[in-house]
Amino acid sequence: MLVLAAAALWGTTGTAASFAPAGASPLATGAATMGVGGLLTFLIAGRSAVRVLRGPRAVPLWVLLGGIAVAVYPLAFYSSMDRAGVAAGTVVTIGCSPVFAALLERLLVGVRLTLRWFAATVSAAAGCALLALTAGGGAEAGHDVPGGVALGLLSGASYAVFTCYGARIIRAGHSSRAAMGGLFGLGALVLLPVLAVTGGPLLSTPRGLLVAAYLAVVPMCVAYVLFGAGLARVTAGTATTLSLFEPVVAAALGVAVVGERLGAWAWAGTGLVLLGLLVLTVTVPVPPARRRASRRASRAETVPSQETGRS
Structure with missing residues (x-):
């Protein structure tokens, strides 16, 4: 629920x-x-984020790699939406990130990919593809669709990288707030100079300041605090798959606020994303009789091995 709440806030960015x-x-x-937003996240974490930056062994390297990914992600993500359209940029980024995250977890920590994860990701990614192809605006609104898609893949990979390294920092014994504070504080060191060079038109009007303040506080600072708390409870692969809820929110807001229209195929894509989330998150309760039978079978299987060991 924490990751889904964060994804809902991210869905408001476009x-x-x-x-x-x-x-x-x-x-x-x-x-x-x-x-x-990264600076605010670092300040909220306080000294705990500094301790992450000074951590022993491989932790500082994880912070460095994750911080670089944090800096790359928003530059690629917003450029992707600018070139390929809001819908396409969002769904390509979020749709490809679970694949990158799963591959990273497999390579870095040997996490096995379950059939349930595979089914959920295929369903949600297929829904994202339908949204990208059929959502209002979408590719037709862009002027460099191939470049926008490429930037979406880069932002999705960057998102997966800082998610995976954030999870590793948490598993190393640091709090989720400290991990997010360290990663985003380091990313802010790169992004704030970029803002100083490019931010004139955005920050020179009251409307631009309001947009920047909202984006920095709500879908960035608040959302990533929620995301970090959720990341302490689920794997990075699961977290990135749950993040596929973001394009659903983005599509709904496009209809309700921006005035975009979604056809039947786009709504079908939204349904596939929701189906994937249900497959991943809903646990079917096991009847008590079946649980007792499973325990009896498990105990029966251990008896021969114990007797063999004694002989």
Whole structure:
């Protein structure tokens, strides 16, 4: 639920960014979102984030790699939406991130990919593809769709990288708030100079300041605190799959706020994403009789092995 709440807040980013002044650069929007928001996240974490940066062994390296990914992610993500359209940029980024995360977890820590995860990811990713192809605006609104898709893949990979390393930092004994504070504080060191160079049109009007403040505080600072708390309870692969809820929220807001129209195929894609989330999150209760039978069978299987050991 914590990760889903974070994803719901992330789903508001495209709609909020659409209210930015016409001359605002996507680099400035991304830098303001995770640069200022990353600084706030670091300040909320306080000394615990500093301890992560000074941690023993491999932890500082994990923070460095995750922090670089944090800096790359918003620049690529908002540029992807600018080139390929809000819907396509969002769904490509979020749709590919579970694949990258699963591969990273497999390579780094040997996490096995379950059939349930595979089914959920296939369903949700298929829904994302339908949204990208059929949601209102989408690819037709962009002027460099191949470049936007490529940037979406880069942002999805970056998201998976800092998710995986954030999870490793938490598993090493640090709190989720400390891990997020360390990663996003380091990313802010790169993003704030980018904002200083590109942020003139965005920060020179009251509307631009309001958009930047919302993006930095709500879908960045608040959402990633929630995400970090959820990441302490689930694997990085599960977290990135749950994040596929974001394009569903983005599509709904596009209809309700921006005035986009979704056809039958786009709604079918939304349904597939929700189906994937249900497959991943809903646990079917096991009847008590079956649980007792399973325990009896398990005990029966251990008796021969014990007798063999004694002989």
